[in-house]
Amino acid sequence: xxxxxxxxxxxxxxxxxxxxxxxxxxxxxxxxxxxxxxxxxxxxxxxxxxxxxxxxxxxxxxxxxxxxxxxxxxxxxxx
Amino acid sequence: xxxxxxxxxxxxxxxxxxxxxxxxxxxxxxxxxxxxxxxxxxxxxxxxxxxxxxxxxxxxxxxxxxxxxxxxxxxxxxxxxxxxxxxxxxxxxxxxxxxxxxxxxxxxxxxxxxxxxxxxxxxxxxxxxxxxxxxxxxxxxxxxxxxxxxxxxxxxxxxxxxxxxxxxxxxxxxxxxxxxxxxxxxxxxxxxxxxxxxxxxxxxxxxxxxxxxxxxxxxxxxxxxxxxxxxxxxxxxxxxxxxxxxxxxxxxxxxxxxxxxxxxxxxxxxxxxxxxxxxxxxxxxxxxxxxxxxxxxxxxxxxxxxxxxxxxxxxxxxxxxxxxxxxxxxxxxxxxxxxxxxxxxxxxxxx
Ligand code: SF4
Numbered sequence: 001x002x003x004x005x006x007x008x009x010x011x012x013x014x015x016x017x018x019x020x021x022x023x024x025x026x027x028x029x030x031x032x033x034x035x036x037x038x039x040x041x042x043x044x045x046x047x048x049x050x051x052x053x054x055x056x057x058x059x060x061x062x063x064x065x066x067x068x069x070x071x072x073x074x075x076x077x078x079x
Numbered sequence: 080x081x082x083x084x085x086x087x088x089x090x091x092x093x094x095x096x097x098x099x100x101x102x103x104x105x106x107x108x109x110x111x112x113x114x115x116x117x118x119x120x121x122x123x124x125x126x127x128x129x130x131x132x133x134x135x136x137x138x139x140x141x142x143x144x145x146x147x148x149x150x151x152x153x154x155x156x157x158x159x160x161x162x163x164x165x166x167x168x169x170x171x172x173x174x175x176x177x178x179x180x181x182x183x184x185x186x187x188x189x190x191x192x193x194x195x196x197x198x199x200x201x202x203x204x205x206x207x208x209x210x211x212x213x214x215x216x217x218x219x220x221x222x223x224x225x226x227x228x229x230x231x232x233x234x235x236x237x238x239x240x241x242x243x244x245x246x247x248x249x250x251x252x253x254x255x256x257x258x259x260x261x262x263x264x265x266x267x268x269x270x271x272x273x274x275x276x277x278x279x280x281x282x283x284x285x286x287x288x289x290x291x292x293x294x295x296x297x298x299x300x301x302x303x304x305x306x307x308x309x310x311x312x313x314x315x316x317x318x319x320x321x322x323x324x325x326x327x328x329x330x331x332x333x334x335x336x337x338x339x340x341x342x343x344x345x346x347x348x349x350x351x352x353x354x355x356x357x358x359x360x361x362x363x364x365x366x367x368x369x370x371x372x373x374x375x376x377x378x379x380x381x382x383x384x385x386x387x388x389x390x391x392x393x394x395x396x397x398x399x400x401x402x403x404x405x406x407x408x409x410x411x412x413x414x415x416x417x418x419x420x421x422x423x424x425x426x427x428x429x430x
Contacts, residue, residue, distance in 0.1 A: 013352050015322060017118055017141055021158050041352070044141070051144040055154055068348075079153070 005030070009038040012069065016044035020052045027058065032078040035061070040070045049074070086256045087111045088238075089192045090207040092154060093292040094142025096285045097209030097241060100276050102150055104240040105207050108257045113201060114152050115192050116143035119184075120160035120321050121167070121293040121300075142286040149282060155197055159187070160318050167295065168314045172226075177301035179293065181218030182226065185210075189231035205236040205251045212242045213267040221245075241265045241273070294325060303329055306430045310334050310374070319353065323371070326350065329430040330387060336374035337430065338384050340391055356407060360388050363413060364401035367392025382416060387428075389418035 009026055011019035019040045026036060038049060043065075049072050050060045057079030063072040090102035092114040106112045147154035166187055170180030185208075192198060193206045212221050224246060228237045235250045243252065244264030252259040265272045277285060294300040303324045308314055310331065326346050327339040339357075341347035347369040350359075357371040358381070370388045372381070385402050394400035399415045 017116075017122075017144075017156055018158070020141070020144070021118060021156050024156060048141045048144060051141065051148055052154075055144060055147045055152075 004033040004035065006035045006037070009036055011038055011040040011042075011045065013041055015042050016048045019045050020048050023049060023052065027056070027076055030076045032076050034076045036074050036076065038072045038074070040072075041068065043070060045070050045072060053077075085109065085111050086204045086251070087113070087202060088205050088207050088251075089113050089115050089198060089201070089203040090152075091188055091192055091209070092116050092143045092146050093209070094146060094286055095209070095292055096273055096277060096282070097211060097214075099146040099150065099209070099282065099285060100273060100280070101207050101209035101240045102146075102152065103280050103282075104262065104276075105238070105257060106150065106152070108261060110257065112150070112152050112207065113203070114143070114147045114150070114154040115197070116154055116156045117188050117191065118156055118158045118160060119163045119167075119293060120318050121163075121295050123292065123294055146285075157191060157195065157197065159191065162187070164316065168308075175215070175217045175296065177296055177298055178304055179295035179301070181215065182223055185218055185223075185227050186230045189227055189233050189237060193231065193233040193236065204256065205238055205249070206233050207238050207240060209241060210239045211265045211267075211273075212245050300324060303430050306331060306337075310337065319356075323353065323373075327371075328391070330424075330428045331430050332383055332387070332428050333380065334374075336372050336376035336380050336384065338387060339371040339373060340388060341368040341370065354405070355409075358407060359405050360385055361403045361405070362388070362392045362394065362400065363403050364399075365392050365394030365397065367394065367400075382414075385414060385416045386419045387424060389416055390421070390424060392418070394418060 007026060007030065009022055011022055019038065019042065023038060046063060050063065053060050053074050057077035059075045059077060061073040061075055088105055088110050090098065090112050092098050092102065102112050102114060144154060166183045167180055170183040172182040175181045189206055210219050212219060212224065228234055238249045238251050240262045242265050243259065243262035245266055248259055251257045307316065307320060323339055326349055327341055329337060329339055331337040339350065341350050350369045350371055353371055357373060360370040368388065368391055372384055376384060381404060389395065389400045392400060395418050399417055401413060401415050404412045404414060
């Protein structure tokens with residue numbers, strides 16, 4: 001089994017598309033199967049991050065709103 | 080590379096219809112197209128609609144990502160907000176109708192698409208844009224086309240599929256990587272050919288108008304931006320400055336300070352994120368906006384600011400309202416003030 005790793009990305013206080021740009025920068029350093037947990041305050045991420053994941057072949061595992069924050073967990077794809 | 084190997088192109092994707100069509104036209108010719116989009120800090124995107132409550136029903140999508148998804152291509156977003164300062168503050172080719180430095184901007188973006196580290200990693204053979212001759216008075220006039228190609232360094236590796244037939248054949252056409260006969264000769268401001276082509280490709284719900292990619296083409300935004308530069312007395316800004324110009328009611332009673340007053344809950348919530356960095360005012364006795372004060376106000380200025388804000392609160396007709404002033408060092412003070420009357424707020428204060 002390869003060493004899948006978990007990473008957190010704090011995008012609180014950033015407006016879209018900056019959270020997406022941060023996710024893009026982080027994803028470049030990761031390998032397929034790695035997990036990213038992104039937390040943001042801009043509701044725009046609920047639309048943009050899943051769209052960005054679909055475009056790049058990453059899988060959104062969960063996305064939810066909690067206490068005025070938005071949490072999205074996605075898995076890096078092979079693309 | 081063998082003549083039959085798949086050629087690669089990078090397409091500038093603004094989020095508008097034209098760039099999406101241009102990419103599609105080239106994809107249809109079997110070229111491997113990747114999208115690139117630029118974040119300048121002035122972009123009109125999802126976050127702007129996300130801030131204001133009244134836009135709640137509108138989809139908060141990022142149009143560039145949406146286009147990439149429709150096209151089925153990867154999209155790389157490049158943050159050029161830092162480098163962009165020099166372009167917007169010192170455009171070699173000047174401004175368009177407002178503070179939009181479109182020609183310099185296009186040159187920079189085509190350069191980034193063709194010569195950045197990202198481009199080097201991918202080895203693109205050419206660059207695709209959705210420009211149409213005559214569509215925009217300055218940056219898309221005929222004489223601007225060779226200037227963009229030359230000054231961006233892309234030269235004849237810059238292909239504009241929507242108006243290629245009105246221009247000299249570029250390298251991808253001459254080499255037969257793309258078939259010139261399957262490119263277009265659109266020109267002018269008529270959008271019908273683009274709409275027809277969108278229909279042909281089955282694109283629906285695309286963003287219109289094509290020119291709406293950034294706030295710098297907006298008269299009101301440009302006025303606020305010009306005011307910021309003038310009041311600061313220097314041609315410089317931070318990313319937060321230009322983001323804040325997208326939000327709130329901006330009022331400048333003197334050159335020493337400006338008020339940024341939230342206009343609804345969405346804006347108040349957004350401004351909350353900046354409260355630790357600015358002197359701010361909050362209503363205590365009545366419902367009302369959160370206000371940031373930008374600049375260096377003296378005590379009289381702060382009192383005036385409070386009286387203005389009271390005018391935009393539920394206590395506007397009260398004899399007095401109570402407000403909390405918080406300084407960036409977290410010092411706080413409760414103050415009672417008399418709201419200004421509408422006639423005491425001159426129009427010139429509105430930026
Ligand atoms: S509208 Fe804005 S982003 Fe578009 S070319 Fe002009 S300056 Fe650049």
